[in-house]
Amino acid sequence: MICFPNAKINLGLNIVSKRADGYHNLETIFYPIPIKDALEILPKEDLTEDIFVEAGIKVDASPENNLVMKALRLMRTKYNFPYLEVHLLKKIPFGAGLGGGSADASFMLRLINDSFDLGATKEELAALAVQLGADCPFFIYNQPVFASGIGEVFKEVNISLKGYYFILVKPDIHIPTKDAFAQIVPTKPTVSLTEIIKMPITEWKGLMVNDFEKSIFPQYPAIATIKETLYENGALYASMSGSGSSVFGIFKEEVHLQQLFGNHFYWEGFL
Structure with missing residues (x-):
């Protein structure tokens, strides 16, 4: 039983207020993109505990602290199912503002639910997912949403x-x-993201913003340079995703720019 957790980008990200609990309220649009990991579970009757095997991009976390295994343990608090051999092939870069770990966790909840016919609704899975991370519930539904609160209200x-x-x-x-x-x-923001996305993409530049860029670009000018390069090469809209450090560009036509970005992680394709 296998699935392919996909990444997300933020179309705009506004930090609108600070909360009493120390967190910040934000407004953003989560949009799924076709950069994917691979997640497989193999139930084995002879196992006495769950086994985790990872490959691909090395994640800086021990197996027990990987969100995939946290999701598995969370499901065990609610449902009964066999011990599993879990395989994760990591292709979504982490520390990128793409939600890769959150995607893996939420897809694990979905995969276990579907594989063993546990009958949990999307709403029930989302209630579990938010315990793993604020943006995890997005990947239960995995469709464009306007998110507010700390990123969990859709x-x-x-x-x-x-x-x-x-x-x-x-x-x-x-x-x-x-x-x-x-x-x-x-x-x-003076204009809500829900209004901006109704406009042509050619009007997004300068109106749709990621507030994190204000503090991150001066500290990490290489990230700002990537955004500038995308615009110089025809992007209709470009932005950092989440709190970074990945930057994306949306183009009207196919372009190939990998040679401009050296050894950086690079992905291109049609949405």
């Missing part, structure tokens, strides 16, 4: 980027959370 939006060409670049830069929030001044 409202469906009518947007499709199908047919546009997409380039994503992830430099070898890790951004600590404290750096991402440095110098952030929460501000309610």
